[in-house]
Structure formats: C-alpha cells, structure tokens
Amino acid sequence: MSLFLGPIHQWLYDKIIFQEDLTDALIDAGKAEGWSELTEELANECHSYDRRPLEEAVDPDNIHGSLQSRIADAECRYAKLVQTIAAANPARVEDLKKAARRFGELNAVPVGTKVDVAFGYLNNTLLDGMPCDNVNEMVGQTNDSITWRRNMDIHAQHWADEEDELYYVLRTEIVRGMFEPAGLTYDEPQEGTYEIRA
Structure with a gap:
C-alpha cells in the first residue's frame, strides 16, 4: 500500500465501515427482538463507536498498520458478538441469519444489475483482509455467471478454535439478501468456490 492516503485506503476503510454496520445491525436486531443473550455489556463491547473520517482514523506514519488494526478490531468484535450469542x-x-439477510436486503444491488457488476459490488463491500492478501481469485466468467475461489480463510483467525463456519453461514445470508431482490443467485457449488448467476 502507498505511504500516502489515496483511493485504495478509502476503499478499504469503507469496507471496514460496512463490517461495522453489519455488527451494529445484529446488535440492533437483538435489542429490538429482546434477545436475552445480548447483554448490555456485550452490546457495548461489540458496538462500533469510532466512525471518524479516514484521515482522522489512521496514523499517517503507519497507514497500512492502522488499517490492519482496524480490520482486526472489526472482525474480532463481530466474531465475539456472534459466537457469544450462538454459544448461549x-x-x-x-435469528442471526434473518438479521444478516435483512442487512443484505438493505444493501441490495438494483434490479437489472449484471453479474460482473454484482461481483464488483461484493469486492467493494465485504471485508476480506488487505488487498495484498489476494483472498478471492476469479476462475470463470460468462455473460450470465461469475465463479471465484477463496484462496485462504482470512477470517478464521478471529473465531474461537478457528471454527468460522458460522461466519460463512451469515455471509451467505447477507449476499443472498443483496442479490435475490435483483434476480441474481449466489451459491457455493463446492467448498471455497462461489458463483453469482443471472
């Protein structure tokens, strides 16, 4: 990454904020529906309070490290929230799946969105580490479908015993919420391989 703030940093920071919005949406759903597992202490620990603009939120002498730290913080709080509720x-x-689906629907792509644009939208919203991690690799594309492979599980490190299956269950709900209103289908034809179809 660059030594100076630029568009790539804003792009990544926007993805971090999207992750924070997801965590807050699950907290809001739990409060609205009276989930007893969502204690006030847990909600306060996991809620995002730092929504400063990028230039105020990162150390200008360590942009890369600042963004890595923000990613880890956002991922850890999300994992703690979900795992604590699910374990209790x-x-x-x-209920978590329903809340995740609603969050996706609130961030849905417009009707008529093409699969390549939908894939770009995922890349611009969902947090998958730093750009240099190269988590997702496109492996196939037609006019009606895009297929990609996840090269590494960047999220497992934030989940207890690296059991992050629930992360991907909720992620699927989010993505389907984003795409189904537009008539697009999202599937995982085999583990770690994903597809968007028109």
Missing part, C-alpha cells in the same frame, strides 16, 4: 443459545442462529 444455539437456536438463536436462525
């Missing part, structure tokens, strides 16, 4: 009441996973 495994049946609550269905």
